[in-house]
Amino acid sequence: MRSAAFYAGQAVFICGSTGGLGQAIVHELCACRVRALVLSARREHILQEQRQYAAAHGVEVQICPGDFTDPKVRALAMSMAAAAGCQCLILAAGQVPAHARDSLEDPAAVEQIFKLNALAPLQFLYENADKFTLGTRIALISSQAALYPIPMLPVYGSAKAALSYAVQALQPQFAARRVKLTFSDGPALCRALLV
Ligand SMILES: NC(=O)c1ccc[n+]([C@@H]2O[C@H](COP(=O)([O-])OP(=O)(O)OC[C@H]3O[C@@H](n4cnc5c(N)ncnc54)[C@H](OP(=O)(O)O)[C@@H]3O)[C@@H](O)[C@H]2O)c1
Numbered sequence: 001m002r003s004a005a006f007y008a009g010q011a012v013f014i015c016g017s018t019g020g021l022g023q024a025i026v027h028e029l030c031a032c033r034v035r036a037l038v039l040s041a042r043r044e045h046i047l048q049e050q051r052q053y054a055a056a057h058g059v060e061v062q063i064c065p066g067d068f069t070d071p072k073v074r075a076l077a078m079s080m081a082a083a084a085g086c087q088c089l090i091l092a093a094g095q096v097p098a099h100a101r102d103s104l105e106d107p108a109a110v111e112q113i114f115k116l117n118a119l120a121p122l123q124f125l126y127e128n129a130d131k132f133t134l135g136t137r138i139a140l141i142s143s144q145a146a147l148y149p150i151p152m153l154p155v156y157g158s159a160k161a162a163l164s165y166a167v168q169a170l171q172p173q174f175a176a177r178r179v180k181l182t183f184s185d186g187p188a189l190c191r192a193l194l195v
Helices: 020-031 044-056 073-082 107-128 154-176
Strands: 011-015 037-042 060-065 087-091 137-142 180-184
Touching: 011 060, 011 073, 020 044, 037 044, 044 060, 044 137, 060 073, 073 107, 073 137, 107 154, 137 154, 154 180
Parallel strands: 011 037, 011 087, 037 060, 087 137, 137 180
Antiparallel strands: none
């Protein structure tokens, strides 16, 4: 992550804030004295707890509960992020399909994992390309699984590889609009955010 001074006073949108990485980022950003957070994920009770935690640190929080694969949820999230003045957006929602060690993923997971891990973040970029203000930074969380074909993770890894590919291909077009796209496919996920 950038320095605490960079985040102080900023408003930040996080999708997938209720997971391990998201929770760590929320805590880190509160310590950095951000002005406001807009948090989104499906588990509303955790979003409510995060709102209380952040409020105790003097951070104003709005929550947008819902499934990020739903275009209505993405549209609401974007309008809330824009209204709050978020110029840092972190798209961290992701899912590893469940399966036994020696079996393939459930066939239904193939579609669901691509929808969440690849399509939804890309749709969010395309849907809102004209709405991001100059200087916006958007971090997309890929995975090391995108770099090497892992026999246990063919669906997860290929969805993340698609995301990494698309983000790199889109970087110049967004840069021309003064919007910076970053992504991380290595172990230093947090450090690579919003650089
Ligand atoms: N942990 C690792 O070692 C690792 C390594 C490389 C990359 N990553 C990537 O880093 C990101 C965060 O990982 P994590 O370890 O924090 O995973 P996690 O603990 O499983 O958290 C996943 C987050 O995604 C949200 N989410 C899942 N499905 C969603 C949906 N349909 N709509 C909206 N939100 C949804 C979850 O919230 P709800 O359940 O409340 O919706 C949760 O906030 C993921 O993209 C993951 O692929 C993780």
